């Protein structure tokens with residue numbers, strides 16, 4: 001998601017104003033007489049009523065990241081390629097587990113990066129804020145470091161047998 005922000009820091013605390021707006025306009029109002037089950041039913045849009053709904057929401061998040069984040073699609077493709085090559089080369093179980101874990105780490109951090117970007121945008125909107133920049137830059141840095149680690153792991157575990165097959169001399 002590309003930010004197109006304006007240079008303005010008019011509100012000293014955009015977090016609180018955004019939270020207040022959200023509370024007033026989005027949350028249902030209660031008289032205090034509803035039962036817990038009624039409240040849970042009315043707030044089902046943000047409370048998963050059962051395990052299946054939890055998985056559904058989680059999968060929706062993964063699909064959202066895949067549809068909107070180019071980097072997440074790249075990480076998914078790299079994961080599929082690394083695991084496929086590992087299977088074809090009969091990399092041992094421990095090696096495959098390490099490759100799978102490092103690939104998963106990159107994808108998990110990309111999902112968290114996407115979540116954090118959304119929360120930051122929700123908080124500061126289109127305005128420039130130094131703390132928003134720090135939050136987004138650090139989250140992007142976390143993804144970058146995990147991706148470099150995944151490349152290193154692939155270099156240690158997958159590259160040697162792959163090179164031996166491609167250059168058998």
Ligand SMILES: Nc1ncnc2c1ncn2[C@@H]1O[C@H](COP(=O)(O)OP(=O)(O)OP(=O)(O)O)[C@@H](O)[C@H]1O
Pocket residue numbers: 001002003005069071113117124125126127128129130132133136137140
């Ligand atoms: N509200 C803001 N205030 C200050 N800087 C911002 C703001 N929004 C974005 N930036 C800066 O612009 C950069 C890109 O932000 P953007 O929201 O476009 O992320 P992105 O390009 O989608 O990141 P990624 O590729 O990791 O998904 C951030 O890393 C940050 O340095």
